[in-house]
Amino acid sequence: MSNYRHKNRENVVLLSARNISKSFPGGVVALDRVSLDLYAGEILALVGENGSGKSTLVKILCGVYVPDSGEIYVREHEGLRRVTISSPVDAMIKGIVMVSQIPQLVDNLTIIENISLTLASLRIRGANFYSSLSKISKIMSEEFEKIGIKIDLNEKVYNLTYTQKQLVEILRAMIINARIILIDEALTYLPILEKKRFYQLLLNLRETGKSIVLVTHKIPEAMEISDRIAVLKTGRLVSVVNTREVTPEYIRTAMFGEERAKQVRYSRLESKSVYGEERIVVKELRVEDDYGREVVKGVDLVVRAGEIVGIAGITGNGQRELAEAIVGLRKVKSGEIYINSNSVNVKNAGIKDIRELGVGFIPDRLFEHGISLEEDIVENIAVSVARRDMIIPWSLIEKISSDLVSTFQVVTPSIKTPTKYLSGGNVLKVIVARELEAAKKALIACNPTRTLDEVSAMYVREKIKNKAVSENIAVLLISEDLDEILMISDTIYVMNTGKLYGPLTPETPREEIEKLMVM
Amino acid sequence: MRLIVVKRKTTFKYQAWIYTAMSLFLGILVYLIIMAFCGISPVNVLVNVAKSFISPNIVKDFLVLTAMGCALLISFRAALWNIGGEGQFYMAMIPGAIFTLIVFNPQYNPAPPPIVVILVALSGMFIGALWALLAALFKAYLKIDEVPVTLILNYIAYYTINYLVYGPLKGRYTYGYLRTDEIPGIYRLNIKLHVIPRGDTLQVFLQSMVAQLAYYIALLVLAILIYVFTWWFFKYCKIGLYIKIHGSNPGYLQAQGVNTKHITLLAMAISGAIIGLTGSTYLLSELGRIPYELERQTAGYGYLAVLVAWLSLLDYRMVPISAYIVSSLRNAGIALQAAGLGGAEQTFLLIGSILLTYSIIRFLVDYEVRIAWK
Numbered sequence: 001m002s003n004y005r006h007k008n009r010e011n012v013v014l015l016s017a018r019n020i021s022k023s024f025p026g027g028v029v030a031l032d033r034v035s036l037d038l039y040a041g042e043i044l045a046l047v048g049e050n051g052s053g054k055s056t057l058v059k060i061l062c063g064v065y066v067p068d069s070g071e072i073y074v075r076e077h078e079g080l081r082r083v084t085i086s087s088p089v090d091a092m093i094k095g096i097v098m099v100s101q102i103p104q105l106v107d108n109l110t111i112i113e114n115i116s117l118t119l120a121s122l123r124i125r126g127a128n129f130y131s132s133l134s135k136i137s138k139i140m141s142e143e144f145e146k147i148g149i150k151i152d153l154n155e156k157v158y159n160l161t162y163t164q165k166q167l168v169e170i171l172r173a174m175i176i177n178a179r180i181i182l183i184d185e186a187l188t189y190l191p192i193l194e195k196k197r198f199y200q201l202l203l204n205l206r207e208t209g210k211s212i213v214l215v216t217h218k219i220p221e222a223m224e225i226s227d228r229i230a231v232l233k234t235g236r237l238v239s240v241v242n243t244r245e246v247t248p249e250y251i252r253t254a255m256f257g258e259e260r261a262k263q264v265r266y267s268r269l270e271s272k273s274v275y276g277e278e279r280i281v282v283k284e285l286r287v288e289d290d291y292g293r294e295v296v297k298g299v300d301l302v303v304r305a306g307e308i309v310g311i312a313g314i315t316g317n318g319q320r321e322l323a324e325a326i327v328g329l330r331k332v333k334s335g336e337i338y339i340n341s342n343s344v345n346v347k348n349a350g351i352k353d354i355r356e357l358g359v360g361f362i363p364d365r366l367f368e369h370g371i372s373l374e375e376d377i378v379e380n381i382a383v384s385v386a387r388r389d390m391i392i393p394w395s396l397i398e399k400i401s402s403d404l405v406s407t408f409q410v411v412t413p414s415i416k417t418p419t420k421y422l423s424g425g426n427v428l429k430v431i432v433a434r435e436l437e438a439a440k441k442a443l444i445a446c447n448p449t450r451t452l453d454e455v456s457a458m459y460v461r462e463k464i465k466n467k468a469v470s471e472n473i474a475v476l477l478i479s480e481d482l483d484e485i486l487m488i489s490d491t492i493y494v495m496n497t498g499k500l501y502g503p504l505t506p507e508t509p510r511e512e513i514e515k516l517m518v519m
Numbered sequence: 520m521r522l523i524v525v526k527r528k529t530t531f532k533y534q535a536w537i538y539t540a541m542s543l544f545l546g547i548l549v550y551l552i553i554m555a556f557c558g559i560s561p562v563n564v565l566v567n568v569a570k571s572f573i574s575p576n577i578v579k580d581f582l583v584l585t586a587m588g589c590a591l592l593i594s595f596r597a598a599l600w601n602i603g604g605e606g607q608f609y610m611a612m613i614p615g616a617i618f619t620l621i622v623f624n625p626q627y628n629p630a631p632p633p634i635v636v637i638l639v640a641l642s643g644m645f646i647g648a649l650w651a652l653l654a655a656l657f658k659a660y661l662k663i664d665e666v667p668v669t670l671i672l673n674y675i676a677y678y679t680i681n682y683l684v685y686g687p688l689k690g691r692y693t694y695g696y697l698r699t700d701e702i703p704g705i706y707r708l709n710i711k712l713h714v715i716p717r718g719d720t721l722q723v724f725l726q727s728m729v730a731q732l733a734y735y736i737a738l739l740v741l742a743i744l745i746y747v748f749t750w751w752f753f754k755y756c757k758i759g760l761y762i763k764i765h766g767s768n769p770g771y772l773q774a775q776g777v778n779t780k781h782i783t784l785l786a787m788a789i790s791g792a793i794i795g796l797t798g799s800t801y802l803l804s805e806l807g808r809i810p811y812e813l814e815r816q817t818a819g820y821g822y823l824a825v826l827v828a829w830l831s832l833l834d835y836r837m838v839p840i841s842a843y844i845v846s847s848l849r850n851a852g853i854a855l856q857a858a859g860l861g862g863a864e865q866t867f868l869l870i871g872s873i874l875l876t877y878s879i880i881r882f883l884v885d886y887e888v889r890i891a892w893k
Contacts, residue, residue: 084523086523327774328776329774350776351774352778353776354776356776369773370771370774372764373767374763374766375763379764383764383772384775390757392757392760394755
């Protein structure tokens with residue numbers, strides 16, 4: 001239960017959403033007459049299973065989507081006033097800012113240049129496109145000092161850690177005097193120490209009368225920090241409760257229904273006792289990122305058939321580049337990678353041969369490497385399944401697609417619905433389903449449950465574990481979710497600033513692993 | 520209160536057909552209003568425009584533009600903007616002229632016409648593909664945008680052909696005109712029906728239409744084959760699917776082990792090959808010889824085909840409709856000039872007003888404008 005519960009929440013409504021409905025082409029109803037009030041000086045957790053409409057609701061509140069019907073009221077001096085939020089800039093002008101899971105910063109620019117862009121486009125605090133950076137720098141330094149954070153404002157964003165980027169986003173919200181901050185899964189996977197720092201920052205903001213909407217699919221997180229919890233289910237608001245008055249089980253049942261809620265468990269899944277031959281062998285691997293910086297620094301790794309090797313770590317420590325190099329998607333600077341008992345050298349083979357060997361790949365950059373949003377589920381699956389056919393066997397692929405959609409409970413009106421109309425979680429389910437199907441020898445999975453709700457995440461973890469145990473697949477699991485790593489990995493490494501630390505056993509104390517993540 | 524623009528989530532049935540028809544109607548209306556302001560009788564103008572839409576004279580343009588529209592659709596679906604249809608179309612005529620006028624000239628080295636025609640077609644496809652591939656190579660391996668490259672290649676094609684027509688391919692039996700000799704009759708692909716249309720209007724129309732279709736029988740067969748190929752290619756062929764995905768997310772293809780450079784080359788080569796095939800068929804069917812300063816004397820099919828592909832919204836089902844509209848408009852412009860109702864600017868004005876209404880209607884179909892609260 002929360003250690004931070006707010007005692008004196010004022011009963012002043014800051015934002016009121018009334019009867020908000022939103023649907024997407026193909027008959028996807030994302031929100032159905034949702035009404036929700038947000039009070040000044042509160043932290044409201046918004047929870048729900050995949051496709052429940054959480055993201056759609058916050059995207060409406062921050063101007064990414066316009067609702068089909070319903071009204072939004074925002075408090076102004078004279079009271080609540082009906083508004084239309086037509087764009088994110090419009091939302092910022094009204095004092096509403098979103099901090100998303102993927103930091104919305106321009107990597108090539110410095111911190112100060114990034115924030116200047118926002119200030120100039122909003123024309124607030126005396127800034128415009130002609131303002132000198134030193135003037136803006138002064139404003140920012142003052143804000144940073146207020147909350148006691150030291151950071152070089154002239155640092156390029158690509159040099160920042162994930163945590164620092166999230167900090168910059170929250171500071172940006174403070175600088176533009178946001179009254180309402182929407183946090184969309186942005187803190188979920190930070191290590192506990194870093195998370196506590198953020199929680200403190202949010203509590204400080206709450207004390208100043210600002211309101212925070214925390215979108216999360218982690219019930220413990222919602223229980224720990226929020227004052228109230230709103231539960232969405234299939235586009236409807238099914239429950240709004242004071243956090244101190246409920247238990248995690250109550251929230252879980254509201255989210256999934258009694259039957260499915262019972263399926264959630266966090267115990268370790270059973271492993272194989274003996275592993276097979278070496279399927280993925282990495283020797284002294286060095287890889288550069290998109291900016292030419294060496295981000296994988298001499299990594300050695302072996303994954304055997306039937307084994308799950310988990311790599312824990314905070315996002316942005318070279319995990320993505322490591323995975324992309326192993327699968328042949330990124331150039332190797334030096335070192336060796338062998339797949340399938342040393343028979344294929346990735347440096348010479350290329351991604352086509354690796355994939356044809358039966359290596360599944362759940363990428364970190366889902367929308368860049370994982371799916372084509374303009375195409376439907378069947379077409380996306382056809383690219384993987386019909387690799388060797390010149391004429392596409394559509395009836396076979398439609399059958400496979402239908403099976404995968406029902407097995408993974410993808411919420412979609414049809415397998416012919418363009419994937420751009422699916423929720424983020426359902427898109428991930430399609431990718432995971434397809435790549436598990438493709439994995440005949442090995443699977444490289446980056447955050448395979450990142451946007452999934454508890455029940456779906458549970459199911460995916462079981463599937464991965466099953467695949468390793470019963471089909472003798474070698475699995476390299478890269479995840480920012482330490483619970484997940486501890487639950488299904490047989491061997492654990494921690495990746496920090498491009499280096500691998502380990503091997504560790506699943507019995508290693510959690511604190512020890514976290515220490516390696518943040519050292 | 521203020522206005523906001525929101526993307527529509529529902530579409531209506533036959534949307535593409537309806538708004539093409541609406542834009543046509545409104546575009547002509549705008550054009551007539553402008554004409555009326557200029558003191559030209561809208562009735563006269565309307566009659567001439569209307570006649571063009573039901574004229575057998577559009578058959579040739581319609582067939583060529585359908586074939587080339589499908590070709591450009593293939594590269595456009597891959598997000599490769601092949602503006603070089605013009606160059607690929609005309610470059611493909613070079614081997615046609617060489618085979619029929621020099622290598623297999625019936626006067627001193629006759630060959631079975633079907634073999635020569637097949638050779639001309641294949642070589643035309645090859646040259647068309649090669650010309651498009653040049654731009655694709657720059658795009659795939661040097662990341663140089665294909666739009667300026669294909670555009671520049673059009674001019675290189677014009678000058679190359681002009682050089683050849685002025686030099687090695689210069690005709691000897693041209694009555695003093697600067698052009699190649701006429702392609703020998705045995706290699707031509709027309710059926711000339713010697714009929715003089717008579718009877719009532721409908722009979723005259725039908726007889727003229729049959730005569731036109733017979734004369735352009737090769738282009739007719741070609742357009743049908745290319746249209747069927749395009750349908751099959753995008754519906755059943757793996758490369759068609761790859762091309763579609765290349766247009767929306769090439770990164771996904773890469774991660775699936777597909778070489779996107781090869782897809783770039785393939786999409787452009789297939790597009791160029793179809794245009795090349797159309798070019799060589801056009802030479803044997805309609806043109807009959809290559810004139811000097813080709814660019815001043817021909818229809819600019821490469822550019823009109825870009826318009827056709829765009830008007831179809833990159834939907835192959837709409838390509839014949841777009842080709843029909845564009846060829847009718849082009850002929851309407853010519854008819855207006857012939858009727859003394861204005862110069863070439865009439866054509867541009869008419870096409871311009873239809874494109875304007877098309878763009879506005881397309882916007883309104885995709886988006887709705889709502890009144891919003893501050």
